[in-house]
Amino acid sequence: MTKPGERIFAMASASDTITTADIPPKALPRERLWYPYLLIAPSMLMLVVVSLVPFLYTIYLSFHAAKFGRVTDFIGFDNYAVLLTDARFWNSIGVAATFVVIAVPIEFMLGLAGALVLNQNVRGRSLLVPLLFMPTMMAPIVVGLLWKIMLAGSWGFFSYNVLERFNLLEGTSVFASPEYALYALIFVDIWQWTPFMMLAFFAGLQALPLGPYRAAAVDGANPVQMFFHITLPMMTPLLAVIGLLRFIDAFKVFDTIYILTGGGPGISTETPSILANKMTFEFWNIGEASALAVLVWLAFFVFCNAFYQIAKKRLNAF
Amino acid sequence: MADAQSRPEGSRGLLWTGVTVVYAAIMLFPIFWMASMMVKPNDAMFARPTQWLFVPTLEHFSYVIEHGFHWYLLTSFLLCTVSTALVVIIGTPAAYAFARFEMRAKDDLFLFILASRMAPPVCLVIPFYLIFAKVGLLDTFLGLTLAYMTFNLSFYIWVLRSFCRDLPVQLEEAAALEGWSKPQIFRRVVFPLLRNGIVATAVLCFIFAWNEFLFAFMLGGRAVQTLPVSIPKLITSQGVRWGEMAVVGMTALLPVLAVVFVLQRHIVRGLTLGAVKG
Numbered sequence: 001m002t003k004p005g006e007r008i009f010a011m012a013s014a015s016d017t018i019t020t021a022d023i024p025p026k027a028l029p030r031e032r033l034w035y036p037y038l039l040i041a042p043s044m045l046m047l048v049v050v051s052l053v054p055f056l057y058t059i060y061l062s063f064h065a066a067k068f069g070r071v072t073d074f075i076g077f078d079n080y081a082v083l084l085t086d087a088r089f090w091n092s093i094g095v096a097a098t099f100v101v102i103a104v105p106i107e108f109m110l111g112l113a114g115a116l117v118l119n120q121n122v123r124g125r126s127l128l129v130p131l132l133f134m135p136t137m138m139a140p141i142v143v144g145l146l147w148k149i150m151l152a153g154s155w156g157f158f159s160y161n162v163l164e165r166f167n168l169l170e171g172t173s174v175f176a177s178p179e180y181a182l183y184a185l186i187f188v189d190i191w192q193w194t195p196f197m198m199l200a201f202f203a204g205l206q207a208l209p210l211g212p213y214r215a216a217a218v219d220g221a222n223p224v225q226m227f228f229h230i231t232l233p234m235m236t237p238l239l240a241v242i243g244l245l246r247f248i249d250a251f252k253v254f255d256t257i258y259i260l261t262g263g264g265p266g267i268s269t270e271t272p273s274i275l276a277n278k279m280t281f282e283f284w285n286i287g288e289a290s291a292l293a294v295l296v297w298l299a300f301f302v303f304c305n306a307f308y309q310i311a312k313k314r315l316n317a318f
Numbered sequence: 319m320a321d322a323q324s325r326p327e328g329s330r331g332l333l334w335t336g337v338t339v340v341y342a343a344i345m346l347f348p349i350f351w352m353a354s355m356m357v358k359p360n361d362a363m364f365a366r367p368t369q370w371l372f373v374p375t376l377e378h379f380s381y382v383i384e385h386g387f388h389w390y391l392l393t394s395f396l397l398c399t400v401s402t403a404l405v406v407i408i409g410t411p412a413a414y415a416f417a418r419f420e421m422r423a424k425d426d427l428f429l430f431i432l433a434s435r436m437a438p439p440v441c442l443v444i445p446f447y448l449i450f451a452k453v454g455l456l457d458t459f460l461g462l463t464l465a466y467m468t469f470n471l472s473f474y475i476w477v478l479r480s481f482c483r484d485l486p487v488q489l490e491e492a493a494a495l496e497g498w499s500k501p502q503i504f505r506r507v508v509f510p511l512l513r514n515g516i517v518a519t520a521v522l523c524f525i526f527a528w529n530e531f532l533f534a535f536m537l538g539g540r541a542v543q544t545l546p547v548s549i550p551k552l553i554t555s556q557g558v559r560w561g562e563m564a565v566v567g568m569t570a571l572l573p574v575l576a577v578v579f580v581l582q583r584h585i586v587r588g589l590t591l592g593a594v595k596g
Contacts, residue, residue, distance in 0.1 A: 035415075036418075036419035037421065039415035040416065043475060044412070047431065047434055047472060049464070050468045050471075051433075051434035051442075051472070053449070054445035054449065054468075055437075058444060061448070071448075117338060117341075118338060124335065124339075126582070128338055131346060133582070134346060134349060135345065137525065139528070139529035139530075140529065141531045141549055141550075141570075142529075142549070142571055145567045146349065147348065149351065149352055149355065149564070150351065154364075155364040155365065157348075157351055160367065195345070200586050203586040203587075203594050203595070204594055238594060241593050242594070245590060248436055251438070254438075258531075272440075276444070280444050280447070290445075293441035296440075296441055297437060297438070300436055303436075304432055304436045305429065307436075315593055
């Protein structure tokens, strides 16, 4: 006797030959409307507990005087007022903006260039692609460790053989330099995330239809023309989505900065993430930290929504 | 477009292959260097100029074992396995429901899931810390497992939904016409077809949990210490234990190395939350 599953599969392949007009509009009966809600209930309940509740609680905290773990009076927008007049807050915004504005476009360009190279008949991709993915997939804390080693003062491989060789820096680690520490962090981020951009763009290139290229080749278009008139226009939604995703992620970088500089020297590499963490676990100024978290969160909702809308409408992804 | 568009000429393919190999070698050199530091004696490590040849030593390994770092490895492994298993159990039906059924406010629910995934962990760690302290979940395995749900459950639902959408709906329609119940359809038709997607997404969840640092650092305390959290512990008051850090770092890297080879086609889809099919 055949298993019931096989019959279903046979039926389905037979039904492929039927035109869509023959299939009744409601092939999946909807008699049990609660069924999908039942399926999502455990997950949604869990996400309410671990995501919505913490968010609402943060909003609650941001309106209260909360120091050293003790939540006391309702103080309205005072925490926000203190935060928005705090030079350290604006410094952290500046640091994060510098970080993102330099790192992400470089990653983007390098990633696109790398994807185009990878798309040229490169052999052994099944070996190269996974290896290239290593920096992106490894723990950020290990990425930090790696560059702590390479850029250690005096003996670090990169410090000694590159920075000192060209008289860029003597004796100390670049992460101890108030002027250059941020750029060193940007460098690390580029190392870590360029492979992601590259392989995401590469996947996009691989999925492009061949037809337009054949037509262009018949018309005698050269590779540069093909790139600007075919590849780039077709890739635009994908480039936008990946760029936006990376942009969002770059704003919340924490682990690598934490292990490499901890926000220092001074406050020269202190991003909002690092600052919020210090406010909470070093100064125990939870009210102000919550106000900062709420502002960051709101900014994220905006970008998050943009990512969703673009990916859904332009890329038909979701 | 790839292979058909680029010319089959051997020499050009070889040139670009060479470029890629050199690029990969330069990019991966730091990892190789850290690996060599696992067995490098301290005097060779700090030598100026850089010393390439040295007599290997196992002292860093023995320090790491003596100080009980294998327990952190075990903790990491248990925590990641349990939290991933939980994600798969409650997330799979949800992903399927989001892919297949009409629901009220589906778009908003979906955006809420995305927002959970994208929320900066630093923002979450503040309320988690205070709430966990109140309900006694601080420094517990359960607390950390819950905290990992924030980014992993949302990730799992989001990405697995894109795998669900790749399945031909005709199979389910055929099964429904046969009179199969919905749970039957899910178990006998959808689940077998979705298995690869489930494995790929779950493995990515495992890696995200494996790599996670902030929650484990702030909410795990001294009771639940994972491998990433143990790395900063080697920055001691007597100086930084570089060789030992290299050992722990490489240990943390090994599962990732395995995963990039096994999952290569699915990583792009995972990291782009299903926006790009790998």
